[in-house]
Amino acid sequence: MSPVHFQPTQHPQLLALLHRILERIQSDLYEAVGLAITIHDRRRDEHASVIAALGVGSELVGAQLSGLGGPVADALAYQVPVLSLDLWTDDRWPQLTLDAVSERAPHHTDDLEQLHGEAAVPGVWADDATVAVSCTLSQPASAATVASLITYEQLVSAALITTAAENATAIEDIITVLQSRGAIEQAKGALMGLVRCDAEYAWRMLRRASQEFNVKLRELSVALVEHVSGARPSSPTPEHR
Amino acid sequence: MTTVSGAHRGVPDPLQIRVPAIPASLAVIRARLRRWLPTAAVNPATAAELLLAVGEAASNAVEHATRGARRDVELEVSARATETGLAVTIKDNGRWHAPPNRPGTRGHGSKLMTALVDTVTITPTPDGTTVEMRKELHP
Amino acid sequence: MTNSQFRLTAAVAEQSPVVTATGDIDLANVGEFGDTLTKAAAQSDSITVDLSEVSYCDSTAVRALFAVAATTKLALIVPAEGPITTLLGISGLDRVATVVTRN
Numbered sequence: 001m002s003p004v005h006f007q008p009t010q011h012p013q014l015l016a017l018l019h020r021i022l023e024r025i026q027s028d029l030y031e032a033v034g035l036a037i038t039i040h041d042r043r044r045d046e047h048a049s050v051i052a053a054l055g056v057g058s059e060l061v062g063a064q065l066s067g068l069g070g071p072v073a074d075a076l077a078y079q080v081p082v083l084s085l086d087l088w089t090d091d092r093w094p095q096l097t098l099d100a101v102s103e104r105a106p107h108h109t110d111d112l113e114q115l116h117g118e119a120a121v122p123g124v125w126a127d128d129a130t131v132a133v134s135c136t137l138s139q140p141a142s143a144a145t146v147a148s149l150i151t152y153e154q155l156v157s158a159a160l161i162t163t164a165a166e167n168a169t170a171i172e173d174i175i176t177v178l179q180s181r182g183a184i185e186q187a188k189g190a191l192m193g194l195v196r197c198d199a200e201y202a203w204r205m206l207r208r209a210s211q212e213f214n215v216k217l218r219e220l221s222v223a224l225v226e227h228v229s230g231a232r233p234s235s236p237t238p239e240h241r
Numbered sequence: 242m243t244t245v246s247g248a249h250r251g252v253p254d255p256l257q258i259r260v261p262a263i264p265a266s267l268a269v270i271r272a273r274l275r276r277w278l279p280t281a282a283v284n285p286a287t288a289a290e291l292l293l294a295v296g297e298a299a300s301n302a303v304e305h306a307t308r309g310a311r312r313d314v315e316l317e318v319s320a321r322a323t324e325t326g327l328a329v330t331i332k333d334n335g336r337w338h339a340p341p342n343r344p345g346t347r348g349h350g351s352k353l354m355t356a357l358v359d360t361v362t363i364t365p366t367p368d369g370t371t372v373e374m375r376k377e378l379h380p
Numbered sequence: 381m382t383n384s385q386f387r388l389t390a391a392v393a394e395q396s397p398v399v400t401a402t403g404d405i406d407l408a409n410v411g412e413f414g415d416t417l418t419k420a421a422a423q424s425d426s427i428t429v430d431l432s433e434v435s436y437c438d439s440t441a442v443r444a445l446f447a448v449a450a451t452t453k454l455a456l457i458v459p460a461e462g463p464i465t466t467l468l469g470i471s472g473l474d475r476v477a478t479v480v481t482r483n
Contacts, residue, residue, distance in 0.1 A: 074470060079297065080439035081446055083472035092472075124301060143449030143476045150443060264408035271404060271436060286462070293463040296438050300407050 006126075006164040008039060008051050014163045018052035018156065025135060025152055026054060029145060033114055034136040036061045037156055040076050041129040048076055048130075056112060059105035060136055068100055069093040075120035075132045081150065083119045085140035117141030121149040125160040253280035255321035262303045262314040262333055270299055270318050281322050283378065291376060294358050295329055298372050302333040326359070326377040388416050396426040396455075404436035405444075414444040426453035432482045437464050442471050449477050457482050 008014055022035045036057030040048035050061050064070030070093050071082040084090045088098050102109045119141040120134035133153045135145060256277040260266035271292055278288040295318065302316055317332040358374040386403035397420040405413055421427045427448065431437065448454055454477040458464045465481070468474040 071472075078439075078470050079301070080442055080467060080471045082470065083446075083476060085472075085475050092469075124304075143446050143454070143473070144451070146446040147450035150446070264406070267406045267408060268404060271406075289462055292436060293438055296406065296436065300438060300440060303407060 007044065008160065008163070011163055014159060015052060017159050019054075021152060021155055021159070022052055022054045022057075025133075025149070028148060029135055029137070031137040031139045032135050033111060033138050034058075034060050036072070036132075036134050038065070038072055038076065038132045038134065039125075039129060039160070040131075041126070043126075043129065048073075048132075055136075056105070056108050056115070057134070057136065059108050060101060060112070060115070060118075061134060063101040063104050064093075064096065066104070068096040070096045071118045071120040072132050072134045075122040075134070076130050079122050079124070079130070081119070081121045081146045083141045083143070083146050084117055086116050087118055087136070088115070114138045117145070119145040119149055121146060121153045123153045123157040125157045126164060129160075131156055131160060252322045253277065256319060258316075258318040260316050260318075262316045264303055266316060267296065267299055267303060270316070271296065274318075274320065277320060281320075281327055281378075283327065287376065287378065291327070291329065291358065291374075294374055295331060298331045298374075302331065323375065326375060328373055328375045329358075330371055330373045332371040386412075388413065390416060390420045396424045396428060396453075397421070398428045398430060400430040400433070402433040402435075405434060405441040406436065406438065407440050410440045410444050413441065414447060417444070417448045421448055421452035424452070426455065428455040428457065430457040431464060432457050432459050434459075434464065437467065439467065439471075442467050442473060445473055445477070446471075449473065454478070455480065 008018075018037050022037065025035055026032050032055065034055035034057035035053060036050050037052040038048050038050050038061055048065050050058050050065075053061070061070075061072050064073045070087065071084050074092070075082040084092070087093070087096055090096070098109075098112055098115075102112055105112065115136050116138060117140040118134060118136040120132045122130055122132045124130050131153070133149050133156050135141070135149060137145065256273060258270055258273050260269050274292060274295065275288070278291065283291070299316060299318065302314075315334055318330070319332075320327060320329045358376040360375045362373045362375075386401070386405065386409050388399060388401050390397055390399045399417055399420050401413065417427065417429065429445070429448075445454065445456070456468070456473075456477050457480045458468065460481040468477075468479060
């Protein structure tokens with residue numbers, strides 16, 4: 001069976017999930033003026049593209065990817081988190097100026113003028129594919145910004161891996177990712193947003209599951225997979241770990 | 242695999258490492274490379290760059306292997322002298338999910354690799370993907 | 381000959397704790413590295429991490445350093461040249477941590 005090539009932009013539920021993750025980041029980082037999730041799937045496209053954004057995220061990242069350079073471009077390219085205190089004066093990207101970006105997005109000049117720092121954290125979600133979660137702020141970016149984005153990137157990568165997977169091993173993947181990277185708290189928040197439940201329901205779900213470690217992760221991953229792909233995952237495998 | 246001995250710069254025997262794709266293997270790869278690189282007349286600064294390039298690629302492969310449900314993923318690292326420099330190859334037999342549809346570049350997107358070495362070539366094969374890095378050594 | 385075996389020592393200096401790492405930092409021991417930094421930083425609002433004897437360090441360690449720098453004022457002692465300095469420059473960690481080079 002030759003698999004149909006996975007394209008995130010053709011999965012509305014995945015995009016909705018990514019958007020919700022960005023909204024969650026925004027509530028965590030209130031100086032955020034723009035947020036973006038950018039992917040670079042070399043199997044499909046030699047160019048990276050923004051697949052979810054809030055605020056001026058899309059315009060700013062688009063400008064970086066078009067050749068001006070910037071934290072997102074560098075994070076994707078070097079696979080290391082990148083932080084900038086002040087984009088417009090950062091000597092790493094001399095062409096990334098307010099004028100150059102405003103030219104590309106003239107209706108957003110007011111917002112762009114507010115920008116100071118940016119942080120971008122990369123990840124890998126397939127053999128040939130990378131992702132970057134980035135945040136641009138009305139203040140200098142800090143190490144705390146990067147640390148915060150590092151945990152969200154894990155969730156984003158998990159969502160991409162899960163949706164891209166074509167069989168039940170996706171559930172194992174997300175379980176392993178959540179396990180190994182301790183992304184449970186983020187998953188809980190995302191779950192609340194996703195399942196449109198209140199905090200109490202989400203917590204009950206998690207707490208019930210947390211009494212049996214494997215079940216907790218499974219509930220999470222099942223719920224996330226269900227919502228993201230719009231279908232029940234294929235029949236569960238025995239829980240031997 | 243022919244071994245040229247004694248010629249030009251004292252061409253060393255090729256290096257061949259096969260290890261499970263687990264975190265502990267990363268130190269093994271570095272140790273073997275560290276012993277081999279001087280035999281290929283590589284200076285310490287260049288050796289450090291190569292170790293980082295290989296280390297990043299191998300680390301990515303290990304992280305991905307531990308993410309998947311598949312066990313027994315192996316990493317193969319090999320190194321040999323070329324006429325003008327070195328070629329180091331990293332191959333793993335794990336995969337994320339379905340193999341790529343068509344041949345193309347695989348990258349852990351590492352421009353760090355290309356900043357540290359001269360060329361990076363990626364080749365998918367039926368049982369895994371191979372990353373080959375070449376570095377020219379200037380006398 | 382570099383001793384690549386990983387070692388961590390933590391000492392309390394006058395101003396703030398100093399954690400000295402020697403050897404290689406990679407995926408296998410970055411957890412221990414991060415934990416030691418966190419514990420040392422818990423006693424103070426600043427911490428010095430001496431990486432001048434670190435023989436290998438990649439983006440894995442950079443992430444751990446960002447995590448520490450998020451909550452604690454971080455000073456790094458690094459070799460003058462080499463991959464560590466390159467990584468600090470690309471990542472911008474050198475803009476939020478104080479970096480001192482030592483040959």
